[in-house]
Amino acid sequence: MALSFCRRQICINKTLLQPKRYQHGYIILVPEIGEDLPEKKTIFQNNRTVEQRLQSKLWISEAGVKAIEDVITKKTCDDIFKEVFQPLEKVGTPLDMTWGLSKTLYLGNSTLMPTSSYMSIHDRARRARASKFNNKAIYQAVKSELESDREKNSEEMRILQKFAVEAKLNGLNLNSNDQVLLTEYLKKLNNERTIFKQKNEISTKQFSHIIKDSSIVKEFPDILLKSLSVDSNHPLNGPWRITLSPHVYMPVMKYCPDREIRWNIWQALVSRGSTQRDRDLVTSVNLEEIRFVRNDIAKLLGYNCYADMSMETKMAGSLSKVQSVLHNLLENAKPAQEDELKNFAVDRGFSYENLELWDIPYWRRKQQKSELDYTEDSFKEYFPLPKVLTGLFQLCEKLLNVVIKQRHNVSTWHKDVKFYDVFESHSSAPVAGFYFDPYERSEEKVRFQGHGWMVGIQNQSRITNTKPLAALIFNFEPPVGEKQSHLTFNEVKSLFHKFGHAMQHLLTRTNYSEVAGLSNVEWDAVEISGHVFSHWLYNKNVIDSISCHCHSEDTLPEQKFETLLKIGKHMAGLDLCRELYLSALDLELHTSKDFWLDIVKRLWPKYRCFNLHKIDSHPCSFTQIFTEEWGAAYYSHIWSRMIAADVYSAFHEVQGDEQQVIDVGKRFRDTFLAFGGSVHPSKTFREFRGRDPSPKALLSSLGLKNRSNNKPI
Known part of the structure; x- marks a missing residue:
């Protein structure tokens, strides 16, 4: 009955979009794409309708998963794709689409989807969408299918492997006592992550610096001045408030000529969560708790450490392979950190012993303008x-x-x-x-x-x-x-x-x-x-x-x-070394049991050419790895750039031959774009390139000398 009801809910609109205004909101209809959607359905009318509709889809999805569970519990699953995965597609599609539109509205028009509404349903929707991976009956059916000798194509095998890995990471293969322990660990982890995030948000919002002297902002672009202006009616007249918001911090560091102001902004950024600031907002203990709970979870699930567990869902596949790539890139990037930026700054009045991190954005922009004739506006x-x-x-x-x-x-x-x-x-x-x-x-x-x-x-x-x-x-x-x-x-x-x-x-x-x-x-x-x-x-x-x-x-x-x-x-060497350092720091924090500050002191001189200042407590505000989903995965940014550079080099190698470029484009379309997640990316790369990837193309694109033997990975 429940499954039948869910199936009747699957059909979403087919009509072209038609605008309809209401007193309290706006109706949005999903556009027809091809000939796929046989019914007309409104998606959103107002905030309450958004939440009500999403709640309805949540219930339908969860009820559908339960109905599938009931069916395969009562009888042997003869065809898992017809009896499990196809029904799952049907009960999950409306929720996925409604949730996708909710996120779109949140980012595109927060008056239709306010932050409070979005956040109130975010975790609930995430849990509902993941419920199929946390279902023991479905997991048992997946295990049986993987152990069977029935022939499966690549897409089917990847689906089975996806459900098996997700089940393992959810602890479905643990005994009842260990499952209870895992639940306790996850609750503690979520609590510590929430506290870490809240403290950082408060610490970020607490800081502001007011500039009243118009001579300091004379090189600031008008659009930046408007975003900083205290008086929105007279944005060019000042005063101007500097904050640590990402879209404010870096532009100000680029254009501010006053070194003392730059230092003040920089130290506020890197000292968030440290004892140098408000002691009620210190995150060091939370940081350590997150690390150790993650490690406990990994060991409970059968991994050596959290970083090893992370590799389960990565193209790299192993911690040693990632570390090898980071080391290879560092060998080529570190010598390039030392450039002529200091000489340029000294020639223009810089009178301090060393360039510091708070000096780099400003003098970098000045050098680009003076020696390379580059300004954003001129381009x-x-x-x-x-x-x-x-x-x-x-x-x-x-x-x-x-x-x-x-x-x-x-x-x-x-x-x-x-x-x-x-x-x-x-x-x-x-x-x-x-x-x-x-x-x-x-x-x-x-x-x-x-x-x-x-x-x-x-x-x-x-x-x-x-x-x-x-x-x-x-x-x-x-x-x-x-x-x-x-x-x-x-x-x-x-x-x-x-x-x-x-x-x-x-x-x-x-x-x-x-x-x-x-x-x-x-x-x-x-x-x-x-x-x-x-x-x-x-x-x-x-x-x-x-x-x-x-x-x-x-x-x-x-x-x-x-x-x-x-x-x-x-300055590509300096930029790459920064990313390599953060990647290595992330992995070491999730591998080693050493105190976080000891890890920083050990890694910093290996990757950076600047002094590590006592006030610099950047891991205490490293939200990407502690509150977002990049724990033991920050290296992914560099890894994807490395693979992409190697992929693009296939086009570069045939430049000048129009037909060969088109042929490479077809191969790219037929592999990386067509396969999606149905083929492991290592296999996709080999099918596209005919070999394993190498860092050589990335180093070449950055103008870094190849100082090592870049064999395929």
Whole structure:
């Protein structure tokens, strides 16, 4: 009965979007993609409707999992895909889609999905979506199927392995006493993570620095001054409030000429959670508790340490392999940390003994402007958003054999949001679609570090006949009057990266949503496609296709293109060493039992060329690994860049031969984009490249000398 009821709930709308306004909200209908959705259904009307609809989908999903459990408990499971995985697809699809739209609204229009509403349902939705992995009956059916000699294709095997690994990590193979202990550990871990996060948020918000002297901000861009202004009606007149918000901190460090102010901001950032600040907000004890509880969980589940447990869901596969790559990259990056930046600063009046970490962003920007003739504004005038989008779509058409077209008359959460259909070049019906929400709206949009997000709203599933749907949400400067929106080069990179990320979600060819697109892709491989797209910005033909001067309409001149190549390599050794240090720190914190400060003192001189200051307690605010999901996984950022550079080098090797470039594009489409999570990324890479990956291409792209024998990994 419950399962039958759930199946009747699966069908979601088929109609084109139709805007309908209500007194207390806004109705959004999911667009038809192809011929997949036979019923019209409204998705959102107002905040209460959002929560009510999501609660309904939560109940349907959980009831559906229970119904499947009842069926396979009463009789032997003869065909796990027909009796378990296909019904799971059907009961989970409405929840996944509704949750994807909830996240989209939260990021795109927080007046329709306020933070309080979103956070109140976040954990509840996460638990409901994971309930299928925490079900003993389903786990037993999976184990039996894995032990059977029935033939399985790659996609089916990956689904079985996914459920088996998730069950293991959830402790389903533990005895009852150990399961109780695991539950206690998880409660303690969640509590410590929550406290760590809350203390950091309070500590971050407590700091502010007021600047009243207009001479200090004379080089600040107007858009930065507006975001700092105490009086929003007169943003250029001051005073200006400096905070530790990510979108404020780094721009201020780049433009502030006053070293004492830079030091004050820097020390406030790196001392969060330490005894140097409010003692009620010290996180050292919480940090250690998180480490030790994670280690206890790992040992309970049969691993040597938490870092070893993390490797279960990573492309790298082993801690030793990751450490080998980090060491290889460090050998090449560390000698490049020492550059001419200090000499440049001294020649321009810097009178202190050493450049310190709070000096680097400022003098780096000054050197880029003086010696490389690079400023963000001088390049921004070459990248109008419509032109960039046109060139990006053309690149996709050439490499991926798809056509991207805007669909009009689609209701969205804001008038600036557009909807695009994605077609195979030979098809008349779209195979996927995405929303594009480009502009900053300070009163509506949530703003975190970085320029934007890609949200997978709906996964590909041939079982439920649903097509992929995504949202690309950015905070670009909006157009003013007839003046188009123009992007900085960093914003162009962000757009290309997120778009490449979206292509893997949208162009998957799997049958099951469990392994479609980015689902079930190992953590250290998730960003590969995004980074591959970013590499194309260092191809002159692509730059010509996306650039157009705001007055002359000329493409980016050759000299400026060469500047972009140099900027991409400027101080690359220092940047890479920082990321290598944080990656090594994360792994060591989750491997060693030593006190965190002793680990920092041991690793710092191996990776950094700066003094470690007593006030610097950066692990106490390392939220990415202690409150987010990057514990023992921070290295994934470097790993995915390394793999992506090697993937792009396949295009670079055949540059100049148009047909060979198209052939490599087809191979990329047929492997990395088509397979999604249905094939292990190591196998995907070998099928694409014909060998195992190497760090050589990443080092070359960063302009770092290859000082070691970079054999395939």
